[in-house]
Amino acid sequence: MREFSLPALYEVPADGNLTDLIHRNAAQHPDTAVLGRRVEGGWRDVTATEFLAEVRAAAKGLIASGVRPGDRVGLISRTRYEWVQLDFAIWSAGAVTVPVYETSSPEQVQWILGDSGAVAVIVESEAHAAAVESVRADLPELRHVWRLDAAGVDQLVAAGAGVADAAVDQATSAAGADDVATIVYTSGTTGRPKGCVLTHRNFFAECGNVVERLKPLFRTGECSVLLFLPAAHVFGRLVEVASVLAPIRIGCVPDIKNLTEELASFRPTLILGVPRVFEKVYNTARAKAQADGKGAIFDKAAATAIAYSRALSTPQGPSLALRLKHLVFDKLVYGKLRAVLGGRCEAAISGGAPLGERLGHFYRGIGFTVLEGYGLTETCAATAFNPYDRQKIGTVGQPLPGSVVRIADDGEVLIHGEHVFAGYWKNDKATAEALADGWFHTGDIGTLDEDGYLAITGRKKEILVTAGGKNVAPAVIEDRIRGHALVAECMVVGDGRPFVGALVTLDEEFLARWAADRGRPAGVTAAVLREDPELLAEVQKAVDDGNAAVSKAESVRKFRVLAHQFTEEAGHITPSLKLKRNVVAKDFADEIEAIYGA
Template identity: 85%
Template sequence: MREFSLPALYEVPSDGNLTDLIRRNAAQHPDAAVMSRKVGGAWTDVDATQFLAEVRGVAKGLIAAGVEAGDRVALLSRTRYEWVLLDFAIWSAGAVTVPVYETSSPEQIQWILGDSGTALCLVESEAHQASVVSVQADLPDLKGIWQIEDDAIRRLTAIGEDVSDETLDLRMASAKADDPATIVYTSGTTGRPKGCVLTHRSFFAECGNVVERLKPLFRSGECSVLLFLPAAHVFGRLVEVASVMAPIKLGCVPDIKHLTDELASFRPTLILGVPRVFEKVYNAARAKAQADGKGRIFDKAANTAIAYSRALDTPQGPPLGLKLKHKIFDRLVYGKLRAVLGGRGEYAISGGAPLGERLGHFYRGIGFTVLEGYGLTETCAATAFNPWDRQKIGTVGQPLPGSVVRIADDGEVLLHGEHLFTGYWNNEAATAEALADGWFHTGDIGTLDEDGYLTITGRKKEIIVTAGGKNVAPAVIEDRIRGHALVAECMVVGDGRPFVGALVTLDEEFLGRWAEEHGKPSGSTAVSLREDPELLAAVQRAVDDGNAAVSKAESVRKFRILDSQFTEEAGHITPSLKLKRNVVAKDFADEIESIYRG
């Protein structure tokens, strides 16, 4: 057993709640731009005074609509300015936010709203409202539905005009540090989602220590962050609350379809994303270079960036020749890549899945350091992350200051700290199993090095045991294979089988480019190309790269390209893009059998 901890850098308030932050900002930084929202296609700043006033107006409306202190209020919307506004308004009304992914099915909505006992539901669109209405008969606690796109903000503010400031002030002070701030339902890779109860204390401990440890990334008046992750995900909430706590300017966009355009217009100094975002940026840049006949130059520049970054970790640093090459490519390639990321930022924080060592070195080598972290819903997002000044690429960093990471005898990662959830809503049995002896049992397998840097090697319940008795952690090889531009998803199989295999889906965007470059018929798809020898060879190269990260016994010996995608709608992946292995295995049982047939 091994454990590591760091002293807390932030003193969690003995009492109070998250609404204290917006009151403090208005008092201490009244004219500071704390938010930015799109108005007529252009970014428009919102200062701390205006944001507090808008929050108070909506909070009064919620009170007038019947929301009581301690009530659960559901928020079903894409990431947008109104999401943040409503979140703080719910807290200001003394209530508890229950975020719901905007992609949720009526059945999922019914479960979350019913299990949490939601009193009021705030939705973004008419389609969202229709989904809630379709299950409303099974939600006896639900008092009403308000739609953002049906002028909910203005209408709530209007009905709240008769609520006094004194009444609101009492509500804003009603929640204490150890009261629930939110109930975030886990994505549920198996079974029904469980509601993680995160308190105001959880967010203070989490965000306060993140901001203090990464202080150069959260400089008030200088820094800004663009939130494009789902605000319903706990990582999105970390971005929201940490930005308000710093405070730095926060902008929100609803999806990543036009992310490069949004980055160019907002120009954030800090980006928080998941590995797939950084993979997409790299693959898009490489594909464009190849299309322009500059593929060889790009690959040389990429290899130079990786070599330069690796050399930074050596006592002597990069040699002179490498420095000169790096300087040349900085003018030719790296500067353009940084411009794609907004042009002002030097750092990003990545979580949700392993980034991959090669990609980590590539980004640091081009002058845009991606700090990898690790966390779960139950840990209020990050429970470990790489510090800005002592990064170890390939690890998920050191523990959140003020918390402890322990590696149990069986390799499971155990956690302790004020940032942890207090339990699962209405589920004492699951709570007792997860929070045993004062430690949260993550279900992840990992190691700690001598400096306290954590490496996650797999999921305890996802360990595959082959017929030969070899234990295989699928995450390592899956992440390497998934890093190839052609690959959208990869799932390793082989439990009880003679060898390890894999199911592979293709990235539809890059498949089209690949097909054109390789002279395939116009309109070629995964269905028409899945047996194409050139495509199979290209995917085999991705598999070979993945195999290089593991032992021979753990390597993928055969794979099958699927003619469809793993989708959230089909239940194959969660909203946070985690594989539901049991569902995939069931739906693609014939494909798995074909790997081992003969």
């Protein structure tokens, strides 16, 4: 058993709640822009004073509508300004926010709103309202539905026009540090989602220590962050609350379809994302270079960036020749890549899945550091992350200050600290299993090095055991295979089988480019190309790269390219892009059998 801890850098308030932050900001930074609001053709700054007023106006509407301290209020929307406003408005009414992914099915909506006992819900669109309406008969406690794209906020403000300030103050002060701030339902790779109860204290401990440890990235009046993660995900809430706590300016965009344009217009100094975003930026830049006849130059520049970053971790540092080559490519390639990220971006924080050493070194090598972290809904997002001044690529960093990470005898990662959730909503059995002896049992397998840096090697429940008795951690291979531009998803199989295999899906955007470059018909699909020898050879390169990270007994011997991608709608992935392995295995049983056929 091994464990590591760091002293707390932030003193969690003995009492009070997260609304204290917006009152403090209005008092200490009244004219500072704390949010950016997307308007036609650009961004409009919202000062700390303006934000407090808009939050309280919406909170009055909730109070006037009968929302009382402790009540649960659902929030179904894409990431947008109103999400942050309404989250704090719900807290200002003394209530509890219950986020619901905007992609959730009516059945999921019914379960989350019903299980939490939500008395009201704020939705973004007509489709969301229809989903709620279709299950409303099964939600006896639900009394109100407001719709953002139908002037829902204006309706709330109008409803609360007659509510006195004193009534808001009373409701706002009702919640203490140990009261529930939000119930975040895990997306659930198996079974029904469980509601993780996170308190105001959890968020103070989490966000306060993240901001203090990464202080240079959270400079008030100078720094800004663009949030494009789903706000319903706990990682998105970390961005929201940490930005308000710092405070720094935060902008919200609903998706990453036009991410390059959004980065260029908002020009953040910090972004937070999942590895797939950083893979896309890299693969898009490489594909564009190849289309312009500059693929060889890009590949040399990428190799130089990786070599330069690796050299930074050595005692002697980069050689003179490497520094000169790096300087040349900085002018030819790296500067343009940094411009794609908005031109002001200093760093990024990546979570949700392993980033991979190759990408980590590439980004650091071009002058843009991606700090990898690790966390779960139950740990209020990040429970470990790389410090900006002591990054160790290939790990998820050191423990959150004020917490302890322990590696149990069986390799499981255990967590202790004020940021760890209070338990699962109305589920004592699951709570007792997860919070045994005061430690949260993550279900992840990992290691701690001598400096306290954590590396995650797999999930306990996802460890495959081949017919030969070899234990295989799928994540190690899958993450490497997914790094190839053509690969959208990969699932390693082989439990009880004679060897390890894999199911691979293709990225539609890069498949189209690959096909066009090789003279295939326009619009050709994965279903048509899945047996194409040239395409299979390209996917084999990705598999070979994955195999390079493991022993021969753990390597993928055969794979199948699937005709379609894994989708959330089909139940193959969760909203946070985690594979539902049991569903994939069931739906693609024939493909798996084909791997192990003759």
